[in-house]
Amino acid sequence: MSTQERLIDGPAGPIELLVEQPSVASPGRIALVCHPHPLYGGTMRNKVVHTLARAAQDLGATSVRFNFRGVGASGGSHAGGDGESVDAAFVADWASRELGGAELWVLGFSFGAWVALRLATLRDAARLVTVAPPVQRFEPVAGGLPRCPWLVVQGDADELVDHVAVLDWTRHLAPAPELLLLPGVGHFFHGHLTVLRSAVRDWLAAQPADSPGGAR
Numbered sequence: 001m002s003t004q005e006r007l008i009d010g011p012a013g014p015i016e017l018l019v020e021q022p023s024v025a026s027p028g029r030i031a032l033v034c035h036p037h038p039l040y041g042g043t044m045r046n047k048v049v050h051t052l053a054r055a056a057q058d059l060g061a062t063s064v065r066f067n068f069r070g071v072g073a074s075g076g077s078h079a080g081g082d083g084e085s086v087d088a089a090f091v092a093d094w095a096s097r098e099l100g101g102a103e104l105w106v107l108g109f110s111f112g113a114w115v116a117l118r119l120a121t122l123r124d125a126a127r128l129v130t131v132a133p134p135v136q137r138f139e140p141v142a143g144g145l146p147r148c149p150w151l152v153v154q155g156d157a158d159e160l161v162d163h164v165a166v167l168d169w170t171r172h173l174a175p176a177p178e179l180l181l182l183p184g185v186g187h188f189f190h191g192h193l194t195v196l197r198s199a200v201r202d203w204l205a206a207q208p209a210d211s212p213g214g215a216r
Contacts, residue, residue, distance in 0.1 A: 001057070008094055011086050013075020016067040018044055019099070020053060026060030030101035032092055032119070033063060034112030038071045038078050042111060048131060051193045052107040055200040062099060066091050068115075081114065081138065088119045105204065107131070110161070110187070114138045120146035127207055129153065129200055130177075132161045132187055135169045149207045150177035153199065155185025155192070178203070 002021040007014045033056075035049045036042030043049075044065035053063035068084045069076030076083065095101045105127040108116025113130035120128040121144060128150040152170055156163045163181065170179050180199055185192045 007073060008091075010069070010075070010090050012069040012077075012079075012083060014073060015069075015075075015087060015091060016044070016071075016073040017091065018065040019062065020057060020065075021062040022057045022060055024060060025062060028100055028102035029059075029061040029105070030092075030095045030099055030103065031056030031061040031063045031105040031107060032088065032095060032116075033065045034084075034088055034106075034108035034115045034119070035065070035068065035071075036109050037111035038068050038084075043067055043071055046109065047193060048109045048189055048196070049112065051189070051197045052109065052129065052131065052200060055197045056105055056107065056204065058197075058201045059205055061105060062101075064091060064095050064099075081111070081118075084111075084115050085118045085122075088115050089122050092119060092123050105129075107200070110134055111138075117146070120148060120150070124148075127151075127204055128177075129203070131196070131200075132158055133166060133169075134161050135165050136162060145173060145175070151180060151200070151203045152177045153180045153182065153196065155182045155187065155189065157184050158187045160187040 004019045006017040033053050035044050044067050067074040070078050103126045106116045106120045106125045107129040109131045113133040125148045131153045154166045
């Protein structure tokens with residue numbers, strides 16, 4: 001594994017990045033991973049975020065994790081989701097340009113799941129994975145739904161996100177994302193990170209190569 005910690009100039013100041021490339025890489029495949037809420041301790045080194053990055057790396061993708069504005073060495077301050085979405089789009093464009101990313105996978109956890117969903121509607125993503133999306137706290141995404149294959153992962157013992165609300169939300173989307181409901185799993189996936197990694201990896205691997213935003 002090749003690991004680089006970097007600072008790039010972003011819209012609100014420097015953005016702290018962690019770029020990890022597996023030893024057997026798939027050229028042009030970039031997995032951008034968004035972390036949970038900055039005001040509640042969320043960083044790019046969160047265990048669930050780390051697990052999502054590893055799932056993508058298992059398939060040869062170069063993972064890019066980054067700290068939202070005001071977190072770690074990233075400049076600026078929390079911007080309620082709008083600024084963080086700008087950060088995510090900026091990092092996606094940087095990765096495409098600097099790392100040669102032709103195929104973008106977008107993954108996110110909790111608050112980061114909402115940002116990831118917004119990013120997938122702004123950029124031509126090839127895959128989208130949203131883990132424990134906080135549907136009770138944030139408004140629906142404007143501008144329609146992403147065209148790419150989309151997986152929602154939710155634990156039915158989540159103490160922060162109501163799994164029933166997530167189920168109801170997904171049922172009213174058209175087209176509906178694929179839903180994976182994990183029994184007995186809480187918000188932070190304690191004791192279930194291996195299950196999460198395997199499930200996400202297997203789903204990513206099963207998607208067709210000609211998905212929107214994917215290699216053709």
